[in-house]
Amino acid sequence: MEIIREPGSTAAPAADERKVRTVPSMCQMCTTACGIIGHVAGGRLLKVTGNPEDPNSQGAVCAKGVAGPSVLYDPYRLLYPLRRVGERGSGKWRRITWDEAYAEIADRLREIRERGKPEEFAFQQGRNRSADIVARFLNAYGTPSHFNHRALCSSNRRAAIATTIGESDWDLGDFENSQFVLNFGANWAEAHQGHIPVAIRMMRARQKGAKLVTFETRLSNTAALSDEWFCVKPGTDGLIALAMAHVICSEGLWDRKWLDTWSNPPAEKIAEHVSAYTPEFAERESGVPAADIRRIAREFAAAAPRCTTICNRGSQSHRNGYYNDRAITMLNALVGNMGKPGGWCWHPKSAWDKDLLPEPGPVPDKPTAKSVIAEAKDWPLANAFKDKKMKVGQIVYPWIKERRQKISALMTYNADTAWSFPESHLVRSVLADEELIPFHVCIDVMYSETGHLADIILPWATYLERWDIDARPPQGLVDYVGLRQPVVPPRGESKDIREIFPEIARRIGGGMENYFPWKTVESYFEEYFKPIPGGFATMRAKGIWLDPTKRPYYEPHVKRLTPEDLEGAREDPRTGILYKGTDEDGAPKAIGIMVKGVARRGFLTPSRKVEIRSDFIVAKGREANRKIEPLPVYEPIPSHQRKFPDDHFVMTSFKINVHNAHRTMQSKWLQEISHTNPALINRRSAERLGIRDGDWIEVESFRPEDAEVPRGDGSKVGTLQTRVRLTEGVHPLVVAIAHNAGREVGGAYATNGKDQQDNPGFAKIADADLDRLWWEGAISVPQNDLLPVYPDPTVGGQAYHDTVVRIRRIER
The missing domain is CATH 3.40.50.740 (Rossmann fold)
Known part of the structure; x- marks a missing residue:
């Protein structure tokens, strides 16, 4: 076996260095944290593969995970204070x-x-x-x-879910068992927070005939894998969902029995609310034909309960992102798929079971000071x-x-x-x-x-x-725990x-x-993992532990309360909510709700029901002197409502499939694959401005007039110059730029050759690969310099996809 050695080393490997040992651990090249196996010989990491013990990633690993050694051994890595x-x-x-x-x-x-x-x-x-x-x-x-x-x-999305079900702020569609998936701007094939675990299950569902419909402003790899892709105007995802809700309610396609049992408000009130959101209205705003909205709403309802939605930054990273994702979540309640096999599911543990595995004490109290x-x-x-x-x-x-x-x-x-x-x-x-x-x-x-x-x-x-x-969050709906341990x-x-x-x-x-x-x-x-059979030694050997006695987390709200649970409990005759004892604030503690004479756990919202209508958020808004709508609504993005001149666009952001935030650009393996981020513009829009493929343009961005931090005044935020790539796969009003590029420091690989400085903290090794940096000088731009600080007014999620820009062709 060939042993990869430090660049410049000529020494032959010793015999014992040829022995390869495997070490299970967990990746952190992106947020998904897949289980991995490090293959080590002679004290050096040779390669990274997936750990089949991981119930989420099931032995798979993406390009970012495979590229781990290139970050570990990067010559520009910091090694000294x-x-x-x-x-x-x-x-x-x-x-x-x-x-x-x-x-x-x-x-x-x-x-x-x-x-x-x-x-x-x-x-x-x-x-x-x-x-x-x-x-x-x-x-x-x-x-x-x-x-x-x-x-x-992801805060807008998380808040929308927490508002609706209380128990979790993370949805986990049971994709593998689903028959129909509505995708609102989630690029799970490339950059979703669940990435590989979601992609595995989604493709298995596709192999079994599940239909996938995607609404997105750009032809992403996920859109390309879909049965249907609709190129939508930025920020209109929630309106499309509300129009589908209109169809489902007006045509009686809902699960009326489930809604009247578990929804706050009841079915008729929901129908009354969505009656104004017609498919024709949604077509005018979003560009999606009304006939298609009606057809897809019917198909989605017909597949219930084995249907679900998926959404992420494409829908929630807008000024109206919180309402968008509340509307999308509501679709699932309407067809009664919540918590059911193949439906829209969740799990209360976004990480490991901290009741089983509590943090070793002594644990300090939370601060009393204020920030x-x-x-x-x-x-x-x-x-x-x-x-x-x-x-x-x-x-x-x-x-x-x-x-x-x-x-x-x-x-x-x-x-x-x-x-x-x-x-x-x-x-x-x-x-x-x-x-x-x-x-x-x-x-x-x-x-x-x-x-x-x-x-x-x-x-x-x-x-x-x-x-x-x-x-x-466990895509298989059974929580697990993993150990990240040193591979070298x-x-x-x-x-x-x-x-x-x-x-x-x-x-x-x-x-x-x-x-x-x-x-x-x-x-x-050693102390942390004591409750696990075999303890720390088991975790070091396997890397992952899954409790074999646990079952998938389906329909937790229907669980019957036991006589022991009900001992000493009292029922509120008006709401049916069951109370027992007090919570940490001294208020009566809800433990369940009476449903048709049966004491059930219910949802963990204030009403113990699915809160399509939430009085809790209205009260929170009132405390901050801000109006929050109790039901999902469509709030048009103010800066998008005027007619744009030909040279004005909405700039959106996306992730390249081999990059994630700031860590991956230092990887020479990944940077070689993708090291530029040209501006993607619709061909017809570019033709109006005399812009051809490969031209240089200047992009100038503006602060929205309704921005709150700093106060909006329409002033310029930033300017950059970049190249253009023309495509039919982007909305005519959109210029799309990936944000995984544009570094000025961090070494030659991170900056496409700009930064070749030496400093006392860098690794002191020769790197022959620098002579093979064929993409030196490739154009990459820091898109974040153009993005204004623009939080959603209710939750504060950044509106990444709403920036108005002006572009013009320039000579370079």
Whole structure:
């Protein structure tokens, strides 16, 4: 067997190096966290394959997962702690020891904590698969200023689901057993949050004859795999769903019995509400023919209960995204497929079963200090749902700039906000300002735009070198748990936060150290996995554990309450809701609902029913002096309502199938496959402007006049120049640009040859592949510089697909 060695090495492998051992772990090249197997010989990772023990991915792995070794062994990877020696952003660094880094960080954070202002220490995370240790460290410190990126990912969708069923904020269509799937803008074949697990089940359903209909502004790979694709105007997905609801109700295609039993409000009230949303109205707004809307609504209802919807960023990443996804979710209730085999399902565990596997104690209490930015009270549903904190990440830097909250120290972790956030030029300006952010520590694998603006950079271990407990929403409707373990030892002096945070806590002192009693990471996980048969040893050997006694989570709401459950319970005669004891706030605790004389668990909403109508959200809106409609509605996007001049378009964003956020562009394997992001424009639209395929254009974006952060005034946000690719596969009003490109720092592979600098933190190895960087100089642009900060007004989800731009042909 050929052993892959460090570039430039000529030594022959020893005999024992030829022996290959396999190590199960979990991927983190995207959010799906599939089970993987690392194949190792001579201490070096040779390849990555899928782990068949994973019930979600079932042994499959995508191109991103296969490319893991190229990130692990990237020559531009950070391997040593760095301290800034020049102006912030100058790119001048000095290599320091871990002891020096720990000392400075602990001294800074201790001073903030001891003067009673823990909220002035802010923590900005990106994809976080180490939620236990992050929360432990921040809670022990006492800061509530913990900012996630959920509003830039899926918060509108999650809030729509939590509103409707209460129990979960994640839908899991039982796709493999479905006969009809309505897809509203979910690109599961390339970039969905469930990606490989969803794609596996969707294609099996297709092989068994299931029909797939897709509504999307662009001919994605998912659209191409569908039976029918409708090219829709951005932001009209919810209207199409409401028009289908109109057909289902007016033609009596609904499951009236189920609705009258389980829906709030009853069937007649729903029919009355959707009566105004005719297919003809939807055709005028969306472009989808009324006849097709009627036909598809009938087909969907006829397939019930083995039918379902799927949606994601295509429907929810709009100013009206929350209402879009509530309308789409409602379709499932109308045909009575909720929780049924082949229907629209969910699971209460978005990760592992934390009742069976609780975090080892002692666990610190949550902070009592307050954070204006984290609370985001301007968005009434951002933090309205218990244990489902949406937060509004894109407001962090504008509000710091406005001095809404003082920040004395910022720690960014796997979060390249200076490149990946909307108005990233604004983010960079805030990070560069030492008055606004006096001290910035960046923890990451690679040098990045955000690290470029740090004071200290800590080299983070890759997912192939570290430990985690992890799991994702179970597509098979049975929760499981996985172990991410080192496939190889960490390279250089890179460390994981499971080593970094306990050491900083011990140095800060003041009681923080008491929450980190374990001497090693392994001993922590020994305790964590004790409840599993075989414990930590089983997890290390298999990588995944699935409780064989559990069954798929179908129709939990119909579960009968036992006599023990009902002992001491009382019924509200008006609503039928059963109460027993009090909750943590001292209010009566609902345990179920009487349904035709039977005590059932019901849904976990305030009414214990499916809340197509929600009084809870109306009340939350009233608290914030903002009107929220109780039922799903169509709210046209204000900036899209005027007639556009020929040179004005709506810019949308999408992910390339081999890239995900900021991690994958440092992979030379993936970057070689896809390293450009031209502007996709409809051929007929381009012809009106005299633009030909391959031409250069200038794209200028504008802030919507109804934007709230900063206040909307129609002013220019940004300008970039790029190449054009003409296609019939995009809506005539749309210019579509992938956001997985346009780096300025991070090494030659990440930047298409722009950044070949050396610094003290990079790996010191020769890389012969640099001579084969044939795509050097390829054009790629940072789309996020054009995107305004534009949150949905109810939840705060970023409106990625609503930016109005002007384009013009230029000479280069």
